[in-house]
């Protein structure tokens with residue numbers, strides 16, 4: 302075997318050497334640097350090397366000797382830190398593992414889960430639908446007249462032409478899918494992303510989240526709608542909040558209402574958040590329009606129902622008092638990590 306080959310082998314053996322205690326460290330020293338050790342023998346061979354090559358091999362062998370010494374020092378230091386009498390490796394296997402920083406749920410996910418959880422307690426299932434929706438589910442079956450402004454390019458992102466497919470503008474489309482899918486009773490909430498063609502600002506985004514609610518059965522009344530939403534607001538914001546309903550208009554509900562909640566920031570006394578009215582708007586709702594029931598194959602003479610829809614970002618803003626909607630999309634860790642405790646207690 303050439304000198305070069307034997308030096309390379311010795312380098313490999315030095316680098317790979319392991320020791321579990323003082324005796325194996327000493328065995329390494331003897332095997333490498335002892336009187337008949339590998340490194341010592343190689344150094345002896347320097348005598349036979351032709352004079353013009355002595356310098357080159359001398360340097361190479363000196364490096365080898367230094368490497369062996371360094372490795373010996375390392376092994377000695379590693380085994381000396383072991384408790385007396387230990388025969389185990391120089392690694393403390395009882396040391397607690399580093400678990401890394403745990404991630405956390407996004408605040409919008411936390412709020413969505415809290416909302417669906419509150420409705421789950423009173424028997425609501427969770428249902429979902431596609432984000433690319435056809436005209437019938439997003440508009441037609443929900444009683445939007447053909448000239449309704451929501452069907453205009455101004456508000457809706459169309460995937461193909463108007464009247465065909467669009468990014469859904471609300472999760473009310475899932476109502477239609479649920480009602481078409483079987484027979485009443487239906488009691489479900491539908492969380493999901495929705496899209497509107499809006500300029501992005503602190504107060505608006507072209508993509509946001511809603512939770513739609515639907516309850517259809519025999520004899521469902523407006524009083525039950527009000528009771529359900531009162532239960533919801535008190536569960537999420539605290540027993541001291543009240544709701545009120547204002548008459549409104551949606552094509553798919555009749556009668557329709559806008560739901561306000563007493564301002565959680567000032568307790569109803571008036572502040573900038575509630576614009577000094579003491580009330581903040583939290584959702585829209587109403588009794589499912591008989592025409593919508595008919596469009597979905599449900600007999601309005603037998604069944605009635607209510608529906609409601611809320612914006613998740615809006616609810617999150619009221620819960621967390623985050624003034625600028627854009628923060629929810631920037632994913633700045635300094636913002637997100639403030640919600641990590643809520644992920645476990647919410």
Ligand code: DAH
Nearest residue numbers: 471473585586587608609610
């Ligand atoms: N879809 C409405 C929106 O996007 C919200 C809504 C209002 C949903 C009233 C409803 C409802 O189910 O009854 O603004």
